Structure formats: structure tokens, C-alpha cells
Amino acid sequence: MKQFIKNIFLSAFLLSTASCGKNFLTVTPSDVLTDATFFKTEGDAQSALIGAYAQLQDESTFGNVVDAANIEWTMSGDLYEQDQNTPRVQLEMLTLPSNNLYIGQMYTGLYQGVARANVVIGRVGAMEDLDATVKAQIVAQAKFLRAIYYYKLVNYFGGVPLVTEELNASSKLDIPRATADQVWNQVEADLKEAADVLPAVWPNAADLGRATKGAALAYLAKVYLWRKNWDAALTAGEAVVNLNVYDLLPDFRSVFLETNENNKEIVFSTQYSSLSNGIEGNGLDVRSAPRGASSQFIGRGANSNFVPQTNWINAFERDQNGRIKDQRYWGVIIGPGEHHQEMTDFVMPLTFPNGYTKTGYIVTKYWQKASLVGSGINTPIVRYPEVLLNYAEALNEKGRSEDAMKIVNRIRDRAGLEAKPLTLNKDQTLDAIYAERRMEFVWEPAGAFSDLNRRDRFIDFIREHRADFSKIDVDSKPWLKERPILLPIPLGAWNVNKSLVQNPGYPAF
Template structure:
């Protein structure tokens, strides 16, 4: 963290985003000469959003997925040599991807702290000011929520960094990190608008994220009585909001041509086009099936960097609509012959369908830069089902939640209904818990939840061992190592156990 703030001392870099952030970029402006007007506040908020991911590299744009997708049973990296240690659990404390996520996360936190520290003193419309502060608190909570799940105890930085001595601090306990996250999200839940411009935080997103925070804390060392009930109650509030609807067609719930739909709660914008290179995600282009023609008339894909583990692919029943909405399993090769995924140069199922523009006419990178959906309503249904089961076992309402998700999958595209997956019933508390975890894997596959679900349910080790018994995965992998260079720079930071 310490070295990532070196650039902060030279000034603050703001960059702009299309769709809702249209201001001209302002680079390296001294703080004392800035933060005077409402427009300055807006530009600062722009920087906080942009810090979530930029140039196809930072944080949510790529590296967070690398360390969580590959380190679960969900995905592997057949062609990305540098990422193989993540998949094989041979990574060490100086792993570049782990370090990048740490650094990017704290850069994003600092961007939110600039808003929270500077905007209150600006003379501007108070309602608008409160909205901006609520958005910044939502973003800071999201940043720290990723961090506490990845590393546990964290240095808590809540002020704008202007000197290196400000980040030479020890890690705070998990409980304190959760306290800050919850406080930020309570403020955001109260002050955010129910609707907002595309790509920006809104009330439903804050409540849903707070529900996920309680669900996660409930099985952590910081667990408190009532966490599961608080999760269930917040999920109920989100489900009651008319702005959010479970779409009839699963395929429309996520995808670059269906961005910011009624099921979506919060998305990172992966298709910004202010500059010719950069500002896009890699999820679509990297997970294309290598050697298959995805767009008729175009060259065969050279993707394959992100592929599905075969065992994870097999979790999806063949006649479950969500399988065909997630994976490319067959298609024409460059000679026009139909090939299956087993015949590809990289013989793994491709999960690209969730991220490419299926209506795209070209294979230009921007056609494959779909947003990353951080939260959507189906997740809320399944969180409520899980929380209710933990409180009272598989109640009628808990079944209603999970079966609503399964019913949507049966409806397919509304034209060709299927018998799979059937409604659940007659389960014990333990088997219902298993069913929810499996449902989350299928419903939310490749959306950034699997590793976190396996860790919070204490199933990471047994799940990986069942797929790859030769991998040296142990309980130490329930947390990532603090980056080695961070420990070298900050003597107050101690490493996670066994790293």
C-alpha cells in the first residue's frame, strides 16, 4: 500500500467515464487549488468510480478476477503462464496479481477518501453533496469489503493520503474493518437515490451489498448475533423495491447488450470508449473459445486465456438453460466444420457468452468488453434463501426464494420451457445449505462470487481437493498473503499465518 501512494504526493489523477461522467479529465492538480465548486466535487467522484478499474488492468477490470476465479474450482488459465500458480495454489507472497489487487484497492480507497474529506467543505447544493458523499461511501465500502475477504485484517485508511507517514500503519482487526464497511453502507442506504444514472450506486445496491456484508460476517471471526437475520431483512427490502425486477429471460440478466437492466443492481463499466485503447474489460475476449468462429465471417477466436474447469462446467445439467447461456460448447471452425469444445486447441468449455455482445458484428475488442456485474437481484434471492435457512431451517419463504430462481431457469427464453431445474422441497437444513451453494455456482457462475462463497462456507480446501487432489491447497489459502513488498516497506504490517 505504501508505495502505491507515491504518485498521490505529486497530485491527484482524475479520469472521466462515458455515459454518466462527461467532464474533461483534470490531471495532477494541487489540492489547495482545487475542490472549490460542485463541478470539482463531481470530478472527484468521477475519480472514485474510475479507480475501480481502468486500462483493462486495475482491480475489477482484470486482476481481482484472476486471483479469485483461478483460485477456485470455477476457472483456469490454459494460456496465461503467469497466472498458473493461482490455479495450482503454488503462488507466493510476491505474486504480481495479488500485489496489484492490493495496490489497486488502496488507490481506489484513497480516491473515495478524497471525496469524503474534501467535498464536505465545498459550497454547493446540500442534497447533491449528500448524494456524492453517499456514492463515495458505497464505493469505499465495496473496496474494503473485497479487501477484508481477501486478506482479513487490514490497515484502515479513512483520510486522504498526503504523506507517506499516513500509511505506515498496522492492520486493524476484521471486526473494525466490518464496522467501517457497515457504517458506510448504512449512510449510503439512507441517502442514495432509488434510481441513478447508469453505472452509479443507488439505494438498492447499497442495501444488497450490506446484506452480503452481514451474510459474510456471520461466518467470520467477527460474527455477531443477528447477522443472518439482518441479511434476510435487507434482502426483503431490496426485493420490495419496484426499481428492481427478476427478468423473465436468464440470458438477458447479464451481457454487454443488456447492461444496466432492471435486474442489475451495480455494474462496473467495462465498455468506456474515451480513448482508443484501455477502458474495457478482458472477460469476453479472454474467455472466447480458441479456434471457434463466434462471429460469422470473422476470424476464429484466439482467446482461451480464461476457461471453465471441466468439473465446474459439469455442475450445469445439460438441459439447464443457464448452461447454454453461459458456455460456448460447439460452433464452426475456420473451415466451416462444426467442432465441440473438446476439439479446440484449448480444450476447455468457454464461459464467454456472459461477457460478449452476442449481437456484435465484429470481433473488435470493444465488442467484447461487457460490464462486470458486481450485484444483481438473483444474488439477493439466494442470499435471502441462505440467511432464512440459517435462522430457521428451510422455511416456506426460503424455498420460495431459491425456487423463484430455478423457475426462471426453467422458463428458458419464454418460448421453450424445460423441466430442469425442478423445484426443491423436503430438504434438511444441511442439504438446503448445500443446495443454495450449488445454485449460486450455476446461477452466478463467472460473476465473481464463487471463491468468496467457498471461503465463507469453509469449503475451499475440500472443493479444490475433490477436483485436484494433487494441489497443495490448505487452510492458509482462505486468505491471500499480504504482498511481500508491502511488508518490506511497512514494518508495522505482519504477514498472514503460514505465508
């Protein structure tokens, strides 16, 4: 897949053709890739598909920055945003204005992904001379990608404009919002169609990282949990397990290492590469490492944008001497006096300026070495532990709490923790599932705001765990009284589509 992602030069073509602007396909490209000459060969089709995959790399979509850090883990209060710039503080304090920079970037980036996927589905689907099996697999991948872009949109915004065909200069661009159910139905349909076609494993090493049957089924289970369709969630989760493709790795740290990418625990991830001078890389190492660290440990600078809050550190289970037992901590966190997992010469000082890390802790999940170019570390989108915990949640809802707790204990065993009783009741089992989500997925899309929000646990969680809860002033923010809590439709989106109406609780446009 590194080779697959590296060959992304034609994604610029998709950027020009897969947009919703009024100049869509009206400007003739200066090179040979025109509308008349493209989509003729399998190479053209694969290049277009790469463009749809490429949108995953954007920090605003699936780069684990805007979603996983700015929104998921900062809003739940377990990550602290060191920069404290205005748009980040707005998210941290749940102020959520419609002109928030990061919310707007995410909305736009996700629709760019939808647009690119629509181009592939429509254009490749219409190619007459393309091998039928190849065509089906390309279209299935594009439907998977469209589904996960829309999954994130409906997850955060509720009903949004539902666009399933390529737009052009004559298209009506003032598109009203569909209902949330209509969007969920489309996501479900795309994932089912993708799961029916995609292979469980791609046979060629160069294709590692492409969407698979397991990835589509894993997302289906997430859809069903949102829709409280416990039977379907159970079936989808069981189907992923029964593929016998995935497993927990014995060592938690090894899951995230660049030298061990696309391992058996990764169901789907955003692919990056430090090759080609880091053009296809990311800046997560820079965002992770402490500001002020020596260049021998980071190479091109460090920002320590997101650091663990002490309330999350304090939630780790400890032995009788007060030492953290949970191997997940030792796998991806370092604190005062502790050395980096790979660069053992780097030791966190016992005292430090706030710019280094306000809380004393650093996440090292995406910071593994010094680099002068963009990092090639992949970012997890779905890991097998999430599949298992989603499966456990569905089991619990179907009255099988003992089976659910066996799965929870499997996660805990890998973390080096004692098993919890199998006799917990339904509510206690759900609490146990959520406790493992919280400790397992720091700075990943799972485990924080969205998971809490879909079960109406978010406000209770931050009331219990955020030390600054009183400052948030929940009662003065009507959008926090809605269920589920939704982000505002961005003002920038309304400026180009006056058919949009704002979500409940927010000031109207």
C-alpha cells in the same frame, strides 16, 4: 452512466492526488487543476467522484479478471487458465506466495480506490458553497465505493491498514493492520450511511450505473453473512426486495448484453464504454473468445484466457437424453458443434488445438460481437439473483428453510429447471443454495471461492469437484488450514510499509 463514465478525463488528477506516496501533493500540476483551484464547483466534485468510480474499471479491482477469474473461479477449479503463466498457476494450485503478481495488483488497486474515495469524502465534504443535497449524495457514493473496496480487502486479506482520511506528505505511512472486525465495522458504517442517503433509482438516464440504496443494502447483506449476523442479513435482504426496483429477467442471456445494460437484474456493475475509441473499454471479449478464431468474430484477436472446466460443465442438469436442460448453459456457454448466441456463423469445432480451448468450451458472457476497440460490456458486481440467494441463506439460518427453498426454486425456474422439494432440511437447503450459486455466476465475483470460504466449505468443495485435488497437496500448505482462508499480504506492500505482518500460515516477512 455511459456519459458519466465517459467524462473521466479528470481522473488523472485524482491519480496524482489520491496516492499514498511521499510526493503526495508536493508536485504542482502543469495544467490549471491545482490543489488551490480544484474542489470549488459542483463540476469539480463530480469529476473527483468519477475518479473514484474509475478505479472500478481496473482489471485488478472490479473488472472481473483478477478477482472473478484468476482468484474466485480458478481457485475453486471451475475455470481453467489457458495461459498457465506462473502467477496464474500459483493461484490455480493454491500455492499463494506473497510475491504473486495478481494478488499484489489487487491489493494495490483496491487501496488506490480507497485513496480516491477518501479524497472525495474529505474534500467534497468540506466544500462550503456546494448544494447540501448534492454534497450528501456525492459523499454517500464515495462512502459506498470506499466500503466495497475495503469489503474486498477484508474478504481476501482479513485485517488490513484502515485509512479513512486523505494522506499527504506529512502523513505516517507505516500503518499497522487493523483487526478484521475493525475493517468490517468501517465497511458496515459506510454502507449504512450510504444507504440512508442514496436514491433507490437515479431519476436521470445519464446517472444509470451510479451507486444506489439497493446496492448499499445488497452489500450490507453480504457483510452480515460474513459476520454471521443472520437477523441483520435477513433485514437487509428483505429491504432490497421490498424496494421493488429489481427483478429476474426471463432470458438469462439478455442480462449481460451490451444492448441491455443496467437492466432490472443489475444491482451494481462496473461501467465500460466502447465510445471514444474504446478508451473506457475492457478486454474481456478478447479474454473470452477462442485463440485462433477468425477476426470476423473477434476483431482484434483472442486469448481464450479462461475456459470452463469439464467438471463444471458436467454439473449441469440434463434430460433423459443427456441434453443439458439448464438455460444458463445455453445463455453463456458454447461447446463442440454449438454456435455462438449472436454470431451464429461461428460454430465451435468438434476437434481443436489446446490453444483454442483445452476443455472444448468457451464462456460467451462477455464476448458478443467482433470489435476493434475496447469492449463496452459492463461487468456485473452484484446481480439480483445473488441478493435473493443471500436472502435465502439468511432465511435458512433463521429456521425458515421452506421460504428459502421457494427463492431457490425461483432461480431454478428462470433456468428452466424443475423445483426442488420445499421439505429439505437446513443442511440440504444450504447445499441447494450453493448449488445454484455455482451454476448461476460463472466468471462473476459471486459463487466461487469467497462464498465457499466464508462458510468453511471451500476445501470440501475442491476435494469433491477438482480432478487435480491430489496435486494441490492441501496438507503441505498451512495457509489452507486457517479459517477463513486468507491470501498473503503482498511482499510489495510490506516493502513500503514495514508495520505489516504476514497472515497466519505463510512465511513471515
